[in-house]
Amino acid sequence: KQEVTQIPAALSVPEGENLVLNCSFTDSAIYNLQWFRQDPGKGLTSLLLIQSSQREQTSGRLNASLDKSSGRSTLYIAASQPGDSATYLCAVNPLNAGNMLTFGGGTRLMVKP
Amino acid sequence: NAGVTQTPKFQVLKTGQSMTLQCAQDMNHNSMYWYRQDPGMGLRLIYYSASEGTTDKGEVPNGYNVSRLNKREFSLRLESAAPSQTSVYFCASAREARETQYFGPGTRLLVL
Numbered sequence: 001k002q003e004v005t006q007i008p009a010a011l012s013v014p015e016g017e018n019l020v021l022n023c024s025f026t027d028s029a030i031y032n033l034q035w036f037r038q039d040p041g042k043g044l045t046s047l048l049l050i051q052s053s054q055r056e057q058t059s060g061r062l063n064a065s066l067d068k069s070s071g072r073s074t075l076y077i078a079a080s081q082p083g084d085s086a087t088y089l090c091a092v093n094p095l096n097a098g099n100m101l102t103f104g105g106g107t108r109l110m111v112k113p
Numbered sequence: 114n115a116g117v118t119q120t121p122k123f124q125v126l127k128t129g130q131s132m133t134l135q136c137a138q139d140m141n142h143n144s145m146y147w148y149r150q151d152p153g154m155g156l157r158l159i160y161y162s163a164s165e166g167t168t169d170k171g172e173v174p175n176g177y178n179v180s181r182l183n184k185r186e187f188s189l190r191l192e193s194a195a196p197s198q199t200s201v202y203f204c205a206s207a208r209e210a211r212e213t214q215y216f217g218p219g220t221r222l223l224v225l
Binding site for chain 1: 117144146153155156157158161163169171172203205210211212213214215216217218219
């Protein structure tokens with residue numbers, strides 16, 4: 001069964017720092033991987049989706065990479081801002097699981113002014 | 114565009130009561146999903162509908178039923194609520210299966 005782990009569970013950084021959030025998964029047979037942001041008491045907002053054939057995707061200050069063979073993805077946030085404070089979740093879509101996403105537990109990020 | 118909307122925002126039920134959570138999307142998406150989010154368990158898929166007229170079980174379907182009323186609407190029904198169903202429920206939609214999912218704001222359900 002696919003398992004997704006995100007370490008650390010929580011992270012606090014000063015404003016302006018570049019940071020990396022990690023996501024690891026146990027089965028490399030995936031269709032794609034998605035990164036989401038969740039603000040307290042809110043729904044999830046999709047940030048980036050990487051297909052299994054891709055190595056990375058970029059959107060503004062965000063860059064997500066995928067190393068399928070090693071079961072790892074990273075989300076790089078450049079020049080962090082207090083508005084980036086949220087919980088970041090990664091989710092994989094296993095090849096044999098159709099519509100099912102398997103989510104990690106998330107990393108709670110706090111960016112201090 | 115409102116995106117994905119869910120009603121109600123918050124609900125308190127007594128054990129054994131029934132209720133239906135409503136979800137609608139205005140993005141003309143084919144696929145719709147129901148998830149629950151619990152502390153320490155993350156987000157888990159309850160049911161999904163790959164297209165109008167079809168529904169399939171997800172990871173945790175027991176105690177729930179769904180209806181894909183039309184392309185826009187996908188409802189989740191609890192026939193006899195249990196305290197273990199206390200959770201935050203999210204509806205999501207995607208243009209097609211395996212594409213980016215867009216989430217609603219959630220329904221917070223407390224079963225006493």
